[in-house]
Amino acid sequence: MHFLILFLLFFSVSFADTKLLNQARQYFQPLADIFPSDDNPITPEKVRLGKMLFYETRISIDGTTSCAKCHPVSLYGADALPKSIGNNGKINPRNAPTVLNSAGQIAQHWRGDRADVEDQAKRALLGKASFGAPSYKWVEERLKKIKGYTLLFKLAFPDEKNPVTVDNFAKAIGAWERTLSTPSRFDRFLMGHLDALSDKEKNGLKKFISFGCVSCHSGMLIGGNMYQKFGIYEPYWKYTGSKKIDEGRYSITKKEKDKYVFKVPPLRNVAKTSPYFHDGSVKSLKKAIWIMGKVQLGKELTNEDVEDIYSFLLSLTGELSENILTVPVLPEDN
């Protein structure tokens, strides 16, 4: 009799696994290898150039700021700061989102006010707290002065007479960023490997789905595909300890419905990109999970819930490929 109960218990626990897989497949997709764009076809030449430009500091007003400064790939594409420090110690208005898998989103930046990774790369050049360049012209002059780039731009944009432009700068960086995919154990699970997640992680996934986290954090990035109000049940700042209240997309659109609305951040590699939220106000992922339950779901998560969901989120930490991690040698000054 005891054996029968044990058997049934085993069977029912076990049964949940493919059920969970099928459920998960309704909400999530395996991470893409690359995030293509029709406007900016990815070529090896563009990717090579883009990776160099990503590390290029000579196009910043202080000569020390590059994309890599706020998005070090070895730190999973973010900088571990609440708000990034750009040129001359200037502090950016929001937390720097990771560049890894970022191109797979509907838009860039917390408020979605950058259309795509190319738009982000280009406009960062003039950002007062980022590169701080006085004009695109100025950047182009700088790039042209580094003779080594002339051939590299020519190879990346072979049909253009004068390829050294900020638009091509943006395209090259975009092309590289479109290759920054970090598949993880969760993708193995989605591909049918039930043993890719531990029981605790599966429990976390189950709760992530059943509690409703998945209503915003879905798709191949587990986020990044919609906008949502931060603080549905209660104001977010009540729990995050945010000193300044950020009105989110409202500050762009001036529409009441956009108040406190942000792009839902992707959760790929989330365990590696502390601190959290648009203002980096929360350091602990577990606390961030608890806050999300509170303000987004109106739910007081238990310690066990938080631990389970935390476990699941750990399974989203991906592999940093050689493409991502290798650092290029830049052309020398002339």
Added chain:
Amino acid sequence: MHFLILFLLFFSVSFADTKLLNQARQYFQPLADIFPSDDNPITPEKVRLGKMLFYETRISIDGTTSCAKCHPVSLYGADALPKSIGNNGKINPRNAPTVLNSAGQIAQHWRGDRADVEDQAKRALLGKASFGAPSYKWVEERLKKIKGYTLLFKLAFPDEKNPVTVDNFAKAIGAWERTLSTPSRFDRFLMGHLDALSDKEKNGLKKFISFGCVSCHSGMLIGGNMYQKFGIYEPYWKYTGSKKIDEGRYSITKKEKDKYVFKVPPLRNVAKTSPYFHDGSVKSLKKAIWIMGKVQLGKELTNEDVEDIYSFLLSLTGELSENILTVPVLPEDN
């Protein structure tokens, strides 16, 4: 001015690519690596044994029939016959579906009257036109007589005292069949590689979606996940030339709504598994496409439509891995 038009043309054709990708991702998922089961966890030992048993003829009444007879993997898991020939030249009632990717379906056989690959493997043993074994007991005796299997069953089912059973035969074969995944260029496309499909293939995919083929042929197998009446607009036999009218699931359930209803076949490797339909009545894939348009969509497909969809279907021809293609050495008679 001509340049502008060319540019816009290029841009618009090009724009359709990621739009098509996003659309495709709504209907299709990349093919899983394996098709897991909670009742039958996949282990290397089970897979090894299952692969051997797949080629085993000594458990058939005529000593020449194996799973591989009707499902040769080198022919993409089907036998190129309208209806398979089982023991002693007996003809099976329907066309043998491929075993490749088959485990990913909601059920097995054309009428879905086999719950899963394990059920199919087990019941084929007693099938009059397949193995023709007089009883499961008889099969078990045969297996036990081949001493080499004793250890192999023991390794595959280490917790069982008497592991040489038809249930374990079925589980071992099932475990192997659950590994028979054949990813193709279409999966590369779904993973973001826009250049994995040619323009013609993309056109075919577009038509496959917009004509409505996708309303039944969807998911990771492009089919295999629902039942549907064959002949919605017109009787199928009007075009297939079927000599015998098969009533489909009605012959099992006796429910009027199941008349001419079959499991929607997966289209993975479809270009390699002629002849087509439940009775193998149509040899040409192009003709099969045209018939589907006629009887399922009430649509007269043009030659160009058929050619385009045909091109898309070619992109579903997958890779036959070493796991699939290598043929095992079986234990000798004693």
